[in-house]
Amino acid sequence: MLSDPRPLGPEEQNDLLLQITLLLSHSLPEGWQEVAVSYRALGSHSEMLGQIQRMGQRPSSHEPPPDLAKRFQRLRAGMYRPGVGTWFTATYRLTSSSGYSVAYDQDNEPAWVSAPPESARDEELRMFPRDAQHIPEWWGRPPGGGAPDEAARAPAGRGAGAPTGPPSTPASAPAHGQAHRPTGATVSIAKPYDGTQPDGTPIFQRPPVPPEARDAVVRYLADAPIILSARSFSEDLLAPGRPANVPLTYHTDGTWIWPGSVGYYLRAHGAPPQPELVAHIRDNGFRLPALPENVETAALENLYRYFQSGDES
Known part of the structure; x- marks a missing residue:
């Protein structure tokens, strides 16, 4: 919230x-x-x-x-x-x-x-x-x-001073595991993890992706069209000492929308996506479907309504 x-x-x-x-x-x-x-x-x-x-x-x-x-x-x-x-x-x-x-x-x-x-x-x-x-x-x-x-x-200026940066001791978060389906929409929106520990480390309470399927799932998640991008990277919350390399993107295959961190954490740490998303990818034969021309616009509209609803936490 x-x-x-x-x-x-x-x-x-x-x-x-x-x-x-x-x-x-x-x-x-x-x-x-x-x-x-x-x-x-x-x-x-x-x-x-x-x-x-x-x-x-x-x-x-x-x-x-x-x-x-x-x-x-x-x-x-x-x-x-x-x-x-x-x-x-x-x-x-x-x-x-x-x-x-x-x-x-x-x-x-x-x-x-x-x-x-x-x-x-x-x-x-x-x-x-x-x-x-x-x-x-x-x-x-x-x-x-x-x-x-x-x-x-001037509002157009960059402002003075330095960013405060992230807090040093993040508190625990509410559960993030349930996929969100915006009202009247035809897509589900995946969460990257199920919550956080008191030190901010993500919690994954999901079944693992079978080793033989992991690479195919990673490719599917990474190759899907990007509908929103910050053109920058975020800190790896499972390896804070690493350079910031978690993509700040949202992807879609027309049925699901997921942040780029979902594929990153699976590839880098074996941390699984939501099982419903993995099952969907498996049902698609680990191959992205042919998408209509307006799929990215439609996905952005769903994401826009999702953010407007205030249910993103």
Whole structure:
């Protein structure tokens, strides 16, 4: 659930960013080249602004879909570090040619359009306690009384400061094993694992894939059309010391949709996908079916409805 207060691991953070990408892309007009969204929060006070660049036109304001705010709120809570706090501003940028990027600022005052009340600082400390050395200097000024730099002022900028990064001790997660079938849809959406241990390690409570079938299942999962991609990689949660090489993608064969991490964890660690998905692949003879031209568009629509429903956890 989006209101789940538990810390988020790197893969979960990236999954929320993929959701933001898909939800935002559905709101964009023809001819867009770049869009930026700035989400700012202190306590329960928040605001979200967008800016869009269309081909041959000057940048103009763009109203982001309201559902984005819930994802940013979840990111902000999930990226909290005890005693250190969490970010105040997230600046997200999506371009038509190179995908998305995001920057977080946990030090500088947001460039408020509507300044928060004085009580927001106390509320922030109750929600996200900080040690004294991590309380920013601008908290000694009235809200909105600072002079934020130009990068923080413009939604299209990358923002200042460094990302807070993933939390150090992720809490246990609710079960992830049940395939989700969006209402009125004809596809099932697979989960990469069944939950997490207190240290964030994924839990797989599934029957293993027979050794003689593993390579064929891996090929099927990896070769299926990609319908959504972050053009980057996430940390291997079963081998944290490795370079980030878990693909941040979603694939489909027209009947199922699954994240790229499903095939990765099977190939790298033998961690099995959901048995229903494995049975489906076996029933297909381990060969991808011929897909109609509109299958990727239809799958994206299913994924879009799935993210909108808020059932992705």
